[in-house]
Amino acid sequence: MDRRSFLKTSAIGGTAAATGGALAAPAYAQGNRTLTMVTTWPRGLAGVWDSVERVANNVTALTDGQITVEPKAAGELVGAFEVFDAVTAGQADMYHGADYYFVGQHPAFAYFTAVPFGMTAPEMMTWYYGQDGMALHHELGEIFGIKSYLAGQTGAQGGGWFRNPVNSADDFKGLKFRMPGLGGQALSKLGASVQNVPGGEIYQALSTGALDATEWIGPWSDEKLGLQEVCQYYYPAGFHEPGAALSVATNLEVFDSLTPAQQKAIEIASGEAHQANYAQFIANNGPALSRLISGGTQIETFSEDIWDAFGSASIEVLEEYTNDDIFKKIHDSAQASMRESSGWLSQSDSAYTTQRNRVLESQ
Template sequence: MQRRKFITRAAIGSAAAGTLAAPALAQGQHPEIRWRLASSYPKTLDTIYGAVDLAVKRVAELTDGRFKISLHAAGELVPPLQVLDAVMDGTVEAGHSASYFYIGRDPAFGFGTAMPFGLNTRGQNAWLYEGGGNDLLNEFYAGFGLYHLPIGNTGAQMAGWYRKEIKTVEDLKGLKFRIGGLGGMVLSKLGVVPQQLAAGDLYPSLEKGVIDAAEFVGPYDDEKLGLHKVAKFYYYPGWWEGSATLPLFINQKAWASLPPMYQAAVKAAAAEANQWSTAKYDIGNPAALKRLVSGGAQLRAFPKAVMDASFTAAGQLYTELAEKSPAFKKIHAHWAKFRDEQLLWQQFCEQPFDTYMASTRRRS
């Protein structure tokens, strides 16, 4: 498993440092390097942002403080939705963002974070780490001068906060909805007017009626953003993000210039942060959901007709995008086959187990 390889390499490097550190450093074999990393997210989102904070601290530890990365929250160095541009042009060496913010460049950017009706968290990590997904993404990102690593996964997301109930497909028409990535393109086929806004703009936009609904992640983060104060209907599931990977984008020239030991440290730290973030959300979301519901949030499931219409629209969109983007066509073919195989397996293990366990709670 790739993660074990990273950790093993880091452990070997650490053991070697105990006996060879002084002469090696004296000879300049491990230089002091300073990078800047710009995030699209504020510090208040302590799981999305916190995963990267954990990673940069771990890199410093693994390199005996000789490779330090300073982490900067949304807006400190560049606007939240311009992080990718800053990495590409070398303004910063690395960036933390959602890849689907940049589908205007090429729809294939969507695969790096989340695809409508896509993989769950286990499937996404399996695809990235062992299924060839990360290799395909890096082949694509190389055309933009980028190197990519997963550095966080939110797990399955909620579908967001709405001022009015969604009872039929007709209720979606004209809805001004903050939603990022390809999910917005799917919903636009059903009459939704998608809006792409940074996290800090969601509350004021919803409060002032600039938008009618907003989705972000799930209870833990949504509570921090205060969305429940300005819209009471809380829908699920967020079919556009059955899981969502937050990528670490690295300028390709900066990455190539790193000593192999430092590259290994970054890979190990990112893999640890990716696992940590999912666990952190699984701890925080249950309690936050209880608080939100006790405070007046109205949980609603999307009607099956809405789910079915959305699924059909997603399939239509994927066909259209494959005709326009060779990169999308190539990655989608690989991704879709992997998704179907995962669904085949999960219907005999995870799904029936989870469904049964949920039924026991309702009976108790």
């Protein structure tokens, strides 16, 4: 059965079923609509669920109530890692998630969350909104029948929580480590046993020994998840997600059936949530880190030989996919933008903050 036929007959593809027939703009233009949004997150999960709710509330406000977005937490309609297939098949209208969960569909999706040794949050925003990142996100998504926008940003994510400290790259051999995306593939090259566990299952996996270590997001979200209760050692700086974006994707047939104003509402709602979510994570991470330290968490840093091993493995992973045309196009665009942005930021923002901190600390 093709996707259009599925949309017409699906019992849980709310928008399609409600029309009683083929998707068409005139039918949708009449009256209010509810769009079902499946997510990769448990309900209420700090930061990421806030972004879900912000997008949903934004869309309702911007459309004067014409569109209501109904979020479904992971497992309520489909599993966390099933949301992509649910939306492309028409079982749901939209998803909110981290696109690097879907590198199995295409590895280039990683660039719209994070790639190892990739862009920081400001660099990602520059590429996405100031250059051709958004257009490339659309180009990739439309191959699969979705319209995608960034809709959240965690900032730099921590290197992870460990039961025991790691002193060399050899310590990753056999380590049962939770890390999604291309960063996880890089760790596999160091000998780690990498697992992609949904956020809502991480605590349990650590508690039972199914995992030896994990990354999640940052101090605030990690504290809320209780990771400090099952791991003592925390590495605040990581290589795998220097600025992790979240995305909203709408089934393309559903998106095309919306009025131009409603389409623009989804774009603006997502962009505003992206900005607000970044501020939310940065505002909460510092205080949370202080609480973790006060509670006994041991703060660690990776040695330079570990960083070198991360780098070599990451470059190897990225190069493996550059024979794919769309991956190479996105990779080359992102790399060029990152070099240009970092060239300026290192001479301006980074130089300033270094001197600011030196001056203030000397007072």
